[in-house]
Amino acid sequence: MILGAVFRALGAHPAGWRMPGAHRDPLQDARVLRRTARAAEAAKFDYLFFGEWLATGPDLEFRDPDLLARIDPVSSIAYLAGVTKRIGLIATANTAFFDLFTLARQTASIDRLSSGRAGLNVVTGADPRAAGNHGRDGRAGTEPNYDQAGELVRALRLLWDSWEDDAFVRNQRTGRLIDPEKLHRTDAVGDYLRVTGPLTVPRPVQGHLPIVHAGTSAHSRELSRELADLALVALPTIEHAVAFRTDLRAQARALGRPQGSPLIVTPVLPVVAQTRADAQAIYDDLLRLVPLDDGSPLAQSADFPANRSIRALSAAVGVPLGTPELDDEVPLRVTRRFAEGGQRILESVIARTGRTVEGESAVTYRHLLATHAVPTAAIVGSGHEVADHLAEWFEAGAVDGFNIQSPFLQAQFDAFTSLVVPELQRRELFRTEYEGSTLREHLGLARPENLHVEEALDASRSA
Numbered sequence: 001m002i003l004g005a006v007f008r009a010l011g012a013h014p015a016g017w018r019m020p021g022a023h024r025d026p027l028q029d030a031r032v033l034r035r036t037a038r039a040a041e042a043a044k045f046d047y048l049f050f051g052e053w054l055a056t057g058p059d060l061e062f063r064d065p066d067l068l069a070r071i072d073p074v075s076s077i078a079y080l081a082g083v084t085k086r087i088g089l090i091a092t093a094n095t096a097f098f099d100l101f102t103l104a105r106q107t108a109s110i111d112r113l114s115s116g117r118a119g120l121n122v123v124t125g126a127d128p129r130a131a132g133n134h135g136r137d138g139r140a141g142t143e144p145n146y147d148q149a150g151e152l153v154r155a156l157r158l159l160w161d162s163w164e165d166d167a168f169v170r171n172q173r174t175g176r177l178i179d180p181e182k183l184h185r186t187d188a189v190g191d192y193l194r195v196t197g198p199l200t201v202p203r204p205v206q207g208h209l210p211i212v213h214a215g216t217s218a219h220s221r222e223l224s225r226e227l228a229d230l231a232l233v234a235l236p237t238i239e240h241a242v243a244f245r246t247d248l249r250a251q252a253r254a255l256g257r258p259q260g261s262p263l264i265v266t267p268v269l270p271v272v273a274q275t276r277a278d279a280q281a282i283y284d285d286l287l288r289l290v291p292l293d294d295g296s297p298l299a300q301s302a303d304f305p306a307n308r309s310i311r312a313l314s315a316a317v318g319v320p321l322g323t324p325e326l327d328d329e330v331p332l333r334v335t336r337r338f339a340e341g342g343q344r345i346l347e348s349v350i351a352r353t354g355r356t357v358e359g360e361s362a363v364t365y366r367h368l369l370a371t372h373a374v375p376t377a378a379i380v381g382s383g384h385e386v387a388d389h390l391a392e393w394f395e396a397g398a399v400d401g402f403n404i405q406s407p408f409l410q411a412q413f414d415a416f417t418s419l420v421v422p423e424l425q426r427r428e429l430f431r432t433e434y435e436g437s438t439l440r441e442h443l444g445l446a447r448p449e450n451l452h453v454e455e456a457l458d459a460s461r462s463a
């Protein structure tokens with residue numbers, strides 16, 4: 001089973017930073033970054049994963065506070081190359097805004113600095129404000145451009161292959177340092193990108209960095225089946241995931257890609273404690289700490305999300321709820337009338353908090369509204385139960401692994417490594433030691449041939 005640790009300093013749950021003892025100061029992110037990286041490596045995670053967001057604004061304070069202000073992903077993995085020894089390091093880059101040659105240089109360099117542990121997640125972008133930060137018209141370029149993304153990945157691989165592995169002959173006697181035949185120009189010309197090369201950095205230790213692609217649309221899927229080593233996809237149910245994985249791999253196979261590629265990883269947000277009741281109490285607290293429209297000055301602020309009012313909840317559950325207090329219990333006569341969307345919200349609250357309608361520990365409007373306002377892939381339970389969930393998905397052939405998103409740091413990441421990882425190891429679903437040294441080796445991916453060499457071989461064969 002592949003396990004990646006998604007680094008989000010303020011936590012993957014928007015209310016995580018408000019939990020007692022949680023990391024909440026972006027000025028101290030470097031400290032928590034080091035600590036999490038070392039803990040993830042000690043737990044033998046395959047990789048640390050860094051998402052990216054190229055714009056900010058006060059609206060993110062409520063929606064996703066971790067995106068407000070943080071250390072950028074490429075800088076983070078460059079730094080961690082020196083702080084860690086074995087764990088893989090994956091940074092995200094938005095193909096619409098990154099300069100191809102610079103990205104090739106940086107990623108090849110970090111792969112060298114980390115002895116082959118770097119990976120690259122390519123995304124096509126989501127925040128329209130990013131354009132304005134890159135000298136472009138903010139109204140243009142908000143549509144994800146997958147043709148450009150494909151061109152970028154293909155060109156990156158050619159650039160990484162500029163130097164053959166044995167290009168440096170280093171002959172002190174003759175004075176020949178390189179074999180110039182083994183240095184290749186790129187000369188890639190596409191609709192969006194052109195680059196001459198060669199690259200000013202030697203070939204990465206891994207040959208090509210593993211390419212991750214995170215997306216959901218049909219275009220995103222096309223990119224994954226052709227070019228991704230690892231597809232990061234949010235999948236609602238096991239059945240859906242099994243069908244998705246089987247289908248994507250069959251399509252990849254038809255394109256001539258090896259059996260078993262791409263690997264499929266899905267994000268999960270585990271809330272874990274010694275017992276299920278303790279984990280449910282933590283989740284209950286997270287819900288309680290989601291700011292809702294309770295008429296307070298905070299809720300009146302300009303950027304407060306519109307979906308956090310009882311009115312929004314009425315629409316979501318399909319029943320007019322009137323004007324109850326947020327902490328009022330929701331009566332059975334109301335929940336009975338919930339439409340499908342409402343039933344789903346209610347089931348999620350019951351499963352994740354242990355509360356029941358009109359029970360001793362009762363479901364309130366606050367629970368329903370917070371769950372509606374902050375949809376998450378939360379799995380709440382003891383270490384054993386969370387391991388059961390991951391094992392069930394993995395053994396059903398739904399996914400190859402998981403991107404673990406801790407709701408807050410450090411306590412929840414430590415709870416995962418101390419309660420869930422040993423349980424997965426006991427079941428022989430997860431490694432107890434790193435066997436390989438590169439990220440490719442962790443993921444079971446072969447080191448690719450140099451594309452320029454391959455091309456020359458093909459040409460000589462057909463001549």
Ligand SMILES: Cc1cc2nc3c(=O)[nH]c(=O)nc-3n(C[C@H](O)[C@H](O)[C@H](O)COP(=O)(O)O)c2cc1C
Nearest residue numbers: 051052123124125126144214215216217220233234
């Ligand atoms: C699990 C997951 C994580 C993602 N993380 C990021 C990210 O950190 N930064 C980013 O710009 N896009 C990220 N994306 C991708 C964007 O959501 C996506 O590129 C954009 O919405 C348009 O793509 P679409 O074709 O999937 O609709 C992520 C996607 C998924 C499924």
